[in-house]
Amino acid sequence: MPDEVAQGTDGDGAVWRPALSGLCGCLIGIGLARFAYTPLIPALIEAEWFTASQVFYLGAANLAGYLAGALLAAPMAAWRSPVAILRIMMLIATVSFFASAFPLSFLWFFLWRFLSGYAGGALMVLAASTVLSAVPRSRRGLAGGVIFTGVGLGIIASGTLVPLVLQAGLVEIWFVLGLLALALTAFAWRGWPAGAAHPPDAVAVSQPASERGSSSPLRALYVSYGLNAVGLVAHMVFLVDFVARGRGAGLEIASWYWIIFGAGALIGPALSGRLADRIGFTWALRAMVLLQALAVSLVVVTDSSAWLVVSSFVVGASVPGLPPLVAGRVHELVPDRADLHRRAWGIATTAWAIGQAVAGYGFSFLFAQTGGSYVVLFGVGAAALWLALVIEFAAAMAVRPGRA
Numbered sequence: 001m002p003d004e005v006a007q008g009t010d011g012d013g014a015v016w017r018p019a020l021s022g023l024c025g026c027l028i029g030i031g032l033a034r035f036a037y038t039p040l041i042p043a044l045i046e047a048e049w050f051t052a053s054q055v056f057y058l059g060a061a062n063l064a065g066y067l068a069g070a071l072l073a074a075p076m077a078a079w080r081s082p083v084a085i086l087r088i089m090m091l092i093a094t095v096s097f098f099a100s101a102f103p104l105s106f107l108w109f110f111l112w113r114f115l116s117g118y119a120g121g122a123l124m125v126l127a128a129s130t131v132l133s134a135v136p137r138s139r140r141g142l143a144g145g146v147i148f149t150g151v152g153l154g155i156i157a158s159g160t161l162v163p164l165v166l167q168a169g170l171v172e173i174w175f176v177l178g179l180l181a182l183a184l185t186a187f188a189w190r191g192w193p194a195g196a197a198h199p200p201d202a203v204a205v206s207q208p209a210s211e212r213g214s215s216s217p218l219r220a221l222y223v224s225y226g227l228n229a230v231g232l233v234a235h236m237v238f239l240v241d242f243v244a245r246g247r248g249a250g251l252e253i254a255s256w257y258w259i260i261f262g263a264g265a266l267i268g269p270a271l272s273g274r275l276a277d278r279i280g281f282t283w284a285l286r287a288m289v290l291l292q293a294l295a296v297s298l299v300v301v302t303d304s305s306a307w308l309v310v311s312s313f314v315v316g317a318s319v320p321g322l323p324p325l326v327a328g329r330v331h332e333l334v335p336d337r338a339d340l341h342r343r344a345w346g347i348a349t350t351a352w353a354i355g356q357a358v359a360g361y362g363f364s365f366l367f368a369q370t371g372g373s374y375v376v377l378f379g380v381g382a383a384a385l386w387l388a389l390v391i392e393f394a395a396a397m398a399v400r401p402g403r404a
Contacts, residue, residue: 016146017191018130018131018134018191018192018193019131019146019147020146020187020188020191021127021131021187021188021191021192022127022128022130022131022146022147022150023146023147023149023150023153024090024150024184024185024187024188024191025086025089025090025123025126025127025147025150025188026123026124026127026147026148026149026150026151026154027150027151027153027154027157027184028090028093028094028119028123028150028154028181028184028185029089029090029093029116029119029120029121029122029123029124029127030120030123030124030150030151030154031150031151031152031153031154031155031157031158032093032097032154032157032158032177032180032181033062033093033096033097033116033117033119033120033181034062034063034066034116034117034120034236035151035154035155035158035236035262036154036157036158036161036162036177037058037059037062037113038059038158038236038237038238038239038240038241038258039158039159039162039163039240039251039254039255039258040162040166040170040173041055041056041059041237041238041240041241042240042241042244042245042251042254043162043166043170043251044170045241045245047170049103049109049170050103050106050109052367052368052372053364053367053368054106056237056238056363056364056367056368057110057361057364058106058109058110058113059113059237059360059364060237060357060360060361060363060364061110061113061114061117061360062113062114062116062117062120062360063117063233063237063353063356063357063359063360063361064114064117064357064360064361065113065114065115065116065117065118065119065120065121066117066118066120066121066124066353066356066357067117067121067350067353067354067356067357068114068117068118068121069089069117069118069119069120069121069122069123069124069125070121070122070124070125070349070350070353071121071350071353072118072122073085073121073122073125073126074125076122077126082126082129082130083130083192083193085122085126086122086123086126086127086130086192087185087189087192089118089119089122089123089126090119090123090181090184090185090188091185092115092116092118092119093115093116093119093120093123093181094178094181094182094185095178096112096113096115096116096119097116097174097175097177097178097181098174098175098178099112100112100113100174101170101171101174101175101178102171121353125349127147128147128148130192130193131147131192131193133193134193148269148320148323149266149269151265151319151320152262152263152264152265152266152267152268152316152320153262153266154262155258155259155261155262155265155316156259156262156263156266157180158177158258158262159255159256159258159259159261159262160255160259161173161176161177161180162251162255163251163252163255166251215333216395217333217395217396218330218333218334218344219395220391220392220394220395221326221329221330221333221348221392221395222347222348222351223351223388223391224289224388224389224391224392225322225326225348225351225352225355225388226351226352226354226355227355227384227385227387227388227391228289228292228318228322228352228355228384228385228388229351229352229353229354229355229356229359230355230356230358230359230380230381230384231292231293231296231381231382231384231385231388232292232296232315232318232319232381233355233356233359233360233363233381234296234299234359234363234374234377234378234380234381235261235296235311235312235315235316235381236319237360237363238363238367238374238377238378239254239257239258239261239312240254240255240257240258241254241374242254242299242374242378243257243308246372246374247303257308257309257312258312260309260312260313260316261312261313261315261316262316263313263316264312264313264314264315264316264317264318265316265317265319265320265321267317268316268317268318268319268320268321268322269320269321269324271317271321272284272288272317272321272322272324272325273324275287275288276324276325276328281325281328281329281331281332282329282332284325284328285322285325285326285328285329285392286389286392286393288318288321288322288325289385289388289389289392290389291314291318292314292315292318292322292385293382293385293386293388293389294314295310295311295314295315295318296311296315296378296381296382296385297382297386298310298311299311299374299375299378299382300375300378300379300382323352326348327348330344330348359381359384362380363377363380366380
C-alpha cells in the first residue's frame with residue numbers, strides 16, 4: 001500500500017478527497033474528542049464515575065492537552081511528515097475513546113482526556129495547513145470551509161448519539177464514539193495529499209521584533225482573542241450540565257441545546273465570512289465579539305428558555321466562526337510578509353489555547369468553590385468578552401497616524 005495517494009493538481013478530486021480527510025481530522029479531534037464530552041458530563045456525575053468537580057477538571061484536561069498539541073504540532077511535523085503525524089494523532093484520539101470506557105482511576109481518565117486534547121490541537125493546526133497547501137489556490141476557500149465543518153458535524157453527532165446510546169450505558173457510548181472515530185480514521189487514511197510539505201511554521205523564522213508584527217493593535221488582538229476563549233469556555237464545557245442538572249431539565253432536553261449549539265457551529269464560518277466580505281474583517285470581528293458578549297450575558301440575566309436557545313446558537317456559531325475573522329484581521333495588520341503573517345497567526349492561536357486552558361481549570365475551581373454556581377461561570381465568561389471588546393476599541397483609539 002503506498003504511503004499516500006497521489007493527488008492531481010487540479011479538478012474536484014484534488015479538492016474534495018484531501019478536504020474530506022481534513023474534515024474527518026477536525027471531526028475526530030475537536031468535534032468528538034472535545035465536544036462529545038460535554039453532553040456526557042451529567043451522566044458521568046449521575047453514574048458516580050467521578051464527582052462533579054472531578055468531571056469538570058477532566059474536561060479542563062482536554063483543553064490543556066489542546067494547548068500542548070497546538071504548540072508542538074509544528075515541531076512534530078518537522079520530525080516526521082505532516083501526513084504521518086496526522087495519522088498518528090487520529091489514532092491517538094480514537095484509542096482515547098476506547099480507553100475512556102474503563103474508569104480505572106481519575107489519573108487514567110485524566111491522561112486520556114489530555115491525550116485526546118493533544119491530538120485535537122495537533123489536528124487543528126496541521127490538517128488545514130496540510131490540505132490547503134496541496135489544493136489549487138482558487139479552491140482553498142472551498143476546501144477550508146469543508147475542513148472546519150467537521151467541528152459542527154461532531155457537535156451535532158455527539159448531541160444526537162449520546163442520549164440514544166446512553167440508554168445502554170456509559171461504556172457503550174464510549175465504544176460507539178471509538179468505532180465512529182475508527183471508521184473516520186480509516187476513511188481519511190489514504191486521502192491526505194501526497195508529498196505534503198512541512199508547514200511553514202515548522203521551521204523557525206528569525207526576525208527582529210519590529211518585523212514580527214508587534215504593533216499595539218496586534219498585541220491587543222492577541223489579548224482579546226485569548227479573552228474570547230475564556231468567554232466561550234462556559235458554553236463549551238458547562239452548557240449541557242447547566243441545562244440538565246442546573247435547570248433540572250434532564251439530559252434529553254439538554255442535548256437539544258447542544259444540537260442547537262452544533263447547528264450554529266455548522267454555519268458559523270459561512271456567516272462570518274459573508275459578514276467580513278460586506279463590512280471588512282475589523283468591524284466583522286468587533287460585531288461578532290459584541291454578539292458573543294450579549295449571548296453569554298443572556299444566561300446571567302434571564303431564565304428564559306427562548307433566550308438560552310439564542311445564546312446557544314450564537315456561541316456555537318462563534319466557536320468556528322471567530323478564527324477566520326481573527327486570521328483576516330491579522331492579515332490586515334501584517335499585510336506585507338506571508339511568513340510574518342503565519343507567525344502572527346501562530347501567536348494568536350497560542351493565545352486562544354492558553355485562554356481555553358486557563359478558563360478550563362479556573363472555571364472548574366470556581367464551580368467547586370461556589371458550590372456549583374453556573375451563573376458565576378457564565379458571568380465571568382461574559383465579563384471576559386466585554387473586556388475583549390473594550391481592549392479592541394481602546395487599541396484602535398490609541399493608534400495615531402505614523403505610529404504602530
